Structure formats: structure tokens, C-alpha cells
Amino acid sequence: MSGSTPRTLYDKIFDSHVVERLADGTCVLYIDRHLVHEVTSPQAFEGLRMAGRKVRRPDATIAVADHNIATTDRKSGIKEEDSRIQVETLERNVAEFGVPYFPVLDARQGIVHIIGPEQGISLPGMTIVCGDSHTSTHGAMGALAFGIGTSEVEHVLATQTLLQKKSLNMLVQVEGALPFGTSAKDLVLAIIGQIGTGGGTGHVIEFAGEAIRGLDMAGRLTVCNMSIEAGARAGLIAPDDTTFDWIKGRPYAPKGEAFEQAVAYWRTLPSDAGAHYDKVVTIDAAKIAPMVTWGTNPEAVLPITASVPDPSAVADEAARAQMQRMVEYMGLTPGQKLEDLKVDVVFIGSCTNGRIEDIRAAANVVRGRKVASGVRAMVVPGSGIVKQQAEEEGLDRVLTEAGFEWREPGCSMCLGMNPDKLTPGQRCASTSNRNFEGRQGPGGRTHLLSPTMAAAAAISGHLADVRQFG
Amino acid sequence: MEPFTVLTAPAAPLPLANVDTDKIIPARFLKTIKRSGLGVHLFDTLRYDREGKERPDFVLNQEPYRGAQILIAHENFGCGSSREHAPWALLDFGIRCVIAPDFADIFHNNCFKNGILPVRLPRAVCDQLMEDAKMGGNARLTVDLARQVVVRPSGEEIPFQIDPFRKHLLLNGLDDIGQTMQHAPQIDAYEQARGRDQAWLPGISAG
Numbered sequence: 001m002s003g004s005t006p007r008t009l010y011d012k013i014f015d016s017h018v019v020e021r022l023a024d025g026t027c028v029l030y031i032d033r034h035l036v037h038e039v040t041s042p043q044a045f046e047g048l049r050m051a052g053r054k055v056r057r058p059d060a061t062i063a064v065a066d067h068n069i070a071t072t073d074r075k076s077g078i079k080e081e082d083s084r085i086q087v088e089t090l091e092r093n094v095a096e097f098g099v100p101y102f103p104v105l106d107a108r109q110g111i112v113h114i115i116g117p118e119q120g121i122s123l124p125g126m127t128i129v130c131g132d133s134h135t136s137t138h139g140a141m142g143a144l145a146f147g148i149g150t151s152e153v154e155h156v157l158a159t160q161t162l163l164q165k166k167s168l169n170m171l172v173q174v175e176g177a178l179p180f181g182t183s184a185k186d187l188v189l190a191i192i193g194q195i196g197t198g199g200g201t202g203h204v205i206e207f208a209g210e211a212i213r214g215l216d217m218a219g220r221l222t223v224c225n226m227s228i229e230a231g232a233r234a235g236l237i238a239p240d241d242t243t244f245d246w247i248k249g250r251p252y253a254p255k256g257e258a259f260e261q262a263v264a265y266w267r268t269l270p271s272d273a274g275a276h277y278d279k280v281v282t283i284d285a286a287k288i289a290p291m292v293t294w295g296t297n298p299e300a301v302l303p304i305t306a307s308v309p310d311p312s313a314v315a316d317e318a319a320r321a322q323m324q325r326m327v328e329y330m331g332l333t334p335g336q337k338l339e340d341l342k343v344d345v346v347f348i349g350s351c352t353n354g355r356i357e358d359i360r361a362a363a364n365v366v367r368g369r370k371v372a373s374g375v376r377a378m379v380v381p382g383s384g385i386v387k388q389q390a391e392e393e394g395l396d397r398v399l400t401e402a403g404f405e406w407r408e409p410g411c412s413m414c415l416g417m418n419p420d421k422l423t424p425g426q427r428c429a430s431t432s433n434r435n436f437e438g439r440q441g442p443g444g445r446t447h448l449l450s451p452t453m454a455a456a457a458a459i460s461g462h463l464a465d466v467r468q469f470g
Numbered sequence: 471m472e473p474f475t476v477l478t479a480p481a482a483p484l485p486l487a488n489v490d491t492d493k494i495i496p497a498r499f500l501k502t503i504k505r506s507g508l509g510v511h512l513f514d515t516l517r518y519d520r521e522g523k524e525r526p527d528f529v530l531n532q533e534p535y536r537g538a539q540i541l542i543a544h545e546n547f548g549c550g551s552s553r554e555h556a557p558w559a560l561l562d563f564g565i566r567c568v569i570a571p572d573f574a575d576i577f578h579n580n581c582f583k584n585g586i587l588p589v590r591l592p593r594a595v596c597d598q599l600m601e602d603a604k605m606g607g608n609a610r611l612t613v614d615l616a617r618q619v620v621v622r623p624s625g626e627e628i629p630f631q632i633d634p635f636r637k638h639l640l641l642n643g644l645d646d647i648g649q650t651m652q653h654a655p656q657i658d659a660y661e662q663a664r665g666r667d668q669a670w671l672p673g674i675s676a677g
């Protein structure tokens with residue numbers, strides 16, 4: 001590649017991982033890090049076994065159980081048989097194939113997208129894959145990270161490569177600074193509200209601009225986590241000093257001299273001036289308010305001060321029918337103020353908002369207050385390390401004294417694969433990333449929002465504007 | 471994937487048309503975490519009674535067909551749901567080749583992905599081969615993929631057609647992964663070059 005053509009961050013990472021370009025433009029793309037969890041890997045390992053293949057690079061692979069595991073009494077094991085079998089299968093597979101694994105009772109266990117960055121396993125300039133769509137999270141490190149299917153999991157285990165065609169480049173430029181009471185979650189919800197759930201389809205989104213630079217790593221991870229909800233293949237943020245400072249000293253990050261060499265390389269990654277984007281969207285951060293979703297896809301989002309939209313005001317027939325269905329499923333009345341919606345459950349956690357910064361932010365709102373009666377509020381840390389850190393800071397006490405449940409790390413109520421599920425008709429204020437019908441349990445109603453907004457809802461007993469909590 | 475070259479084995483006659491994938495492997499066995507292990511449930515409702523006891527009249531419960539590696543059937547084999555569990559179950563039982571007048575499309579594709587050779591032969595020929603198969607212990611058929619012939623116990627050779635690319639993949643035991651592995655020298659070279667450029671990058675161990 002000649003140095004003369006300006007390239008984007010995505011171009012640079014993609015180009016540097018092309019092992020071979022095939023005649024039809026498909027590339028054999030080298031994969032630096034492969035994260036494996038219990039749900040999408042069993043048939044992949046089975047495939048290897050049947051073909052007599054090995055894991056090509058166990059030292060580039062890390063496995064953890066997160067989707068299925070109980071977030072209470074960890075030591076007594078998993079009661080649901082299907083779930084238990086999946087975790088046991090993972091444990092057998094990692095032992096047989098020599099894949100590094102963080103066991104369920106290890107402090108390093110946690111949601112796969114939390115622990116990759118936390119351990120320094122996910123680093124700038126890398127290609128990172130996992131059999132899970134929210135692998136886009138790791139793009140916050142300045143890495144090209146995306147989700148894959150089980151057959152591709154097997155492909156990566158066996159060959160350390162994937163067959164890939166290049167996506168288009170999209171730039172989401174966020175100017176200005178986020179106002180008081182808003183966070184990365186509000187920003188990414190607002191972006192999805194503006195560009196739509198299909199806005200990033202066929203593209204890799206690079207998030208840039210003053211507001212993005214101003215985010216800490218936790219916030220950047222939240223933004224990239226949800227880029228998949230905008231339909232993008234992946235989300236990326238250029239690595240900078242915030243990134244490097246955050247990585248330094250993490251267990252699997254380069255150390256000493258090697259770290260300096262790495263940083264020197266990482267500094268070459270940001271997009272060149274004049275690099276071409278196939279699509280550009282500009283967002284004014286200053287106009288963003290605390291956001292909450294009202295419908296059953298992340299695009300159905302409004303500022304907390306708004307009211308439930310009225311389907312009859314929508315001209316397009318298909319759009320009207322869709323809105324009608326969402327309003328009905330969510331049990332809403334058009335014109336009803338979002339702030340008046342009573343909640344039954346509050347869930348703080350997930351790979352979107354299960355980091356220490358998220359728990360701190362929630363605890364700050366909760367401190368000295370009580371969860372409203374009739375509300376079940378739970379906090380599920382993203383990893384054992386996050387949990388430890390929170391306990392050292394006394395955040396668990398702040399939360400439990402207020403009436404929150406303080407749980408063991410895992411995906412938990414983000415998708416209700418373990419016993420943490422909504423019952424039909426229950427309304428939940430959730431810091432997770434998907435509000436699809438039945439996502440948190442059959443018939444459950446999910447409102448996506450930030451950790452501080454979730455805390456405000458827990459205390460108020462209804463969706464609430466965190467800006468009024470001082 | 472195991473290469474398919476020359477297979478000489480007992481062939482089981484299954485004189486049924488429209489054998490759907492639900493017959494091959496009923497839906498209740500899909501909650502598995504495995505591709506293997508499905509063989510005991512292959513043709514479950516045909517093979518076992520309600521108590522789970524073998525039905526003695528079903529071909530795969532008889533000798534020498536318990537060890538069959540070839541299956542001969544009638545039209546439209548593998549229709550119905552697209553579940554890849556169907557070829558997984560056949561393979562796990564030991565079937566490497568299915569001979570029938572025609573196959574459902576998705577099933578046909580799934581066979582190749584899993585190293586099973588589907589052979590299309592006219593109905594009359596299938597019936598002839600079924601008669602051969604009924605000769606019990608003497609009923610070994612030979613399927614020679616390289617020469618594209620099925621050899622009857624009498625020695626008579628019956629030619630069949632197959633897509634040349636798929637033939638190549640089967641003969642060499644290549645699936646997607648197998649094909650990518652043909653680029654192994656390039657992957658090795660890439661890794662070596664990266665090892666030099668990015669010596670600072672440590673590997674993972676969970677110690």
C-alpha cells in the first residue's frame with residue numbers, strides 16, 4: 001500500500017490483516033484475538049474434533065462462560081439443565097483443546113465484552129472476533145471487532161483467519177460536549193434515534209469528534225457496544241492518550257519497553273486527514289438530553305421529557321402499523337408522558353453498562369435514597385474484577401442499603417437465558433442494549449436508558465429525569 | 471472433513487419416497503450441543519417403538535445393515551426442514567453415501583458440507599441396487615468417486631454425474647476450513663512477519 005492515499009482507521013486495520021486477497025475480492029483476514037463463550041461454541045469445537053483439527057492459536061484465544069450462568073449462589077452450580085450442559089461442555093472443550101479459560105469462580109470471569117478490554121486482551125489495531133454480535137464493543141479500543149456465527153467460530157479456531165469482504169466506511173462526527181445529566185448511553189441512543197437501526201448497514205462506523213474524544217474508555221465502550229444496533233458491522237474509535245493510559249498495566253497488555261513500542265505503533269492508526277468515508281453523519285452533542293426507548297427497537301427512542309408518540313399521526317401505513325404494534329406490546333397510551341411510566345424492575349448491568357464507572361454513576365444517584373416500594377432493582381457487575389472494585393469502594397453497600405440486589409457477574413437479565421427474567425407484562429428500566437419483544441423474558445417490556453437514569457427510575461418507581469436528582 | 475475416495479460397504483435399502491429431515495432426525499433431538507451423538511436417533515420413529523425398543527422389521531436394526539455406510543432410497547430424499555442435524559445424524563450413524571433418484575436441495579448441499587456423497591441415479595437403477603442390497607452379507611456395494619461409478623456385487627459398473635468442484639472438495643476432504651487451510655503457507659508467512667513487526671504483543675494464557 002503506498003503511503004500517499006489517505007486511509008481511515010478501518011482501512012488501516014483491515015489492510016494490515018489481509019493474508020491474501022482472492023480473485024473475487026474476498027480476503028483471508030488474520031484474526032488477532034478470538035473470544036469464546038458457552039452458547040455459540042459447542043458445535044464449533046465438535047466440528048474440530050470430528051475433523052481431527054486443532055485450535056491453531058490457543059494463545060490468541062480466551063474462553064469464558066457468561067450468557068447462561070446464575071448470578072446468585074454461584075457455588076451451588078447451575079440448576080437449569082440445558083444451561084449447565086453448555087457450561088460443562090465449554091469446560092471440557094477448553095481443557096481438550098488447550099484454550100485459556102477463566103473459570104466461573106475466577107475473579108476474572110465476566111461478560112466476554114467486559115473482560116477483553118479489562119484484561120488488556122483487546123488492544124488497538126487488532127482484529128477481534130467472538131460468536132456474539134456485541135463484539136463491536138471492543139472497537140472502542142481502536143480495534144476492528146465484530147460478531148461471527150458458529151461455523152465461523154470453527155473457522156477461526158482452526159485457521160486463525162476469516163473469509164471477509166471489506167465493508168464501507170462511515171463517519172459519525174459528534175461535535176460539542178455532552179450536557180449535564182447525559183452520558184455515553186444517551187449519546188449512542190440519540191445517534192441510533194437519528195440514523196436508525198439500519199443507518200450503519202454495510203458499513204463500519206468510526207465515531208469521532210470532540211464529544212467522543214471527551215469520553216472516558218467506559219463511555220467509548222458503551223458507544224461501540226451499540227453500534228451493532230445501528231446495523232453496522234463494527235464501530236471504531238481512534239486510540240489516543242485516554243486509550244493508552246487506560247491500557248497501561250493491564251494483565252495481558254504489553255509491559256515496559258514493549259508497551260512503548262506498542263504505543264508508537266498505535267499512534268499510526270488514527271484516520272489520515274482527507275481519508276474517504278462513504279457516508280458522514282454529524283451530531284450536535286450539546287442538544288442531547290437523557291434518553292429512553294419507548295418501543296421495541298433501539299431506534300424508538302426519545303428524550304425523557306417527551307411523551308409516547310401517536311401512531312395515528314404517522315402518514316406511512318407500514319410505519320404506522322409498526323408503531324401501533326410497539327405501543328400495544330409496550331402497554332402504552334399515545335400522549336402519555338414517559339416520566340409517568342411506572343417500572344416493576346430496574347436492571348443495571350450488561351456489556352453496555354456493566355463497568356465500574358457505570359456502577360459508580362448509579363451509586364452516586366442512589367446514595368442516601370431508597371428504591372421505591374414495589375420495584376425490584378438489581379445490579380449485575382460486568383465481571384468479577386468490577387465486582388471486587390465496587391466492593392472495595394463500598395458501592396455495593398450504597399446500593400444494597402437502598403434496596404438493590406447485588407449480584408454475581410454475567411449477562412443475566414440482558415437476555416434472560418439464566419433465571420433472571422421478566423414475567424409477561426413487567427416493565428423494566430434496563431441499561432442493556434436490546435429492547436426487542438421478549439428479550440428480557442417472554443412478554444417483558446424493556447426501556448433502555450443510562451445507569452444514572454436507571455437509578456433515578458429505581459428510586460422514583462417510574463421513568464424519571466436524572467437531572468432533577470442533583 | 472474425511473476425504474471420500476472409494477467406499478466398499480454394506481448398503482441398506484430404504485424403499486421410501488419423500489423421506490423428510492424430520493424422519494431422519496425428529497425435532498426433539500435438536501437441543502443438542504453437538505453435531506455428533508445423533509446417530510442413535512437416526513430415523514428414530516421408524517427405528518424404535520414407543521417404549522424405545524428396536525423395531526426388528528426396520529432395516530437398520532438388522533444385520534448386516536447395522537453397519538451400513540450406504541443408504542439407497544426413493545425420490546426426494548431429505549425434504550422438509552433445513553436442519554443440518556439430518557446429515558449430522560446420518561454421518562454419526564456411519565452413512566457416507568446416499569443413493570436416490572433425487573434429493574431435496576438444501577439437504578443435498580448439507581451433505582457435501584459434511585462429507586456425505588449424494589448419488590443421483592434413475593429410479594430403475596435404484597431399485598436394482600436395492601435388490602443387490604437385499605443379498606445381505608454379500609451385498610457390499612462399491613462407490614468409487616474418482617471414477618464416478620457404483621460397482622454392483624456382480625462387478626457391473628454404473629456411472630453417475632457429479633459437479634466437478636464438489637467432487638474435488640469431497641475427494642480431498644475439503645470444507646470451507648479445509649479450503650482456507652490450503653492457504654496455510656501464506657498464513658504461516660503472515661504470522662512470522664507479524665511476529666517480527668509486533669514482537670511486543672504477548673500471547674494469552676490463563677495461568
Ligand code: SF4
Pocket residue numbers: 066067111112113132134350351352410411414415432433
Ligand atoms: S450482556 Fe447482553 S448483549 Fe452483552 S454479551 Fe451478554 S447477552 Fe449479549
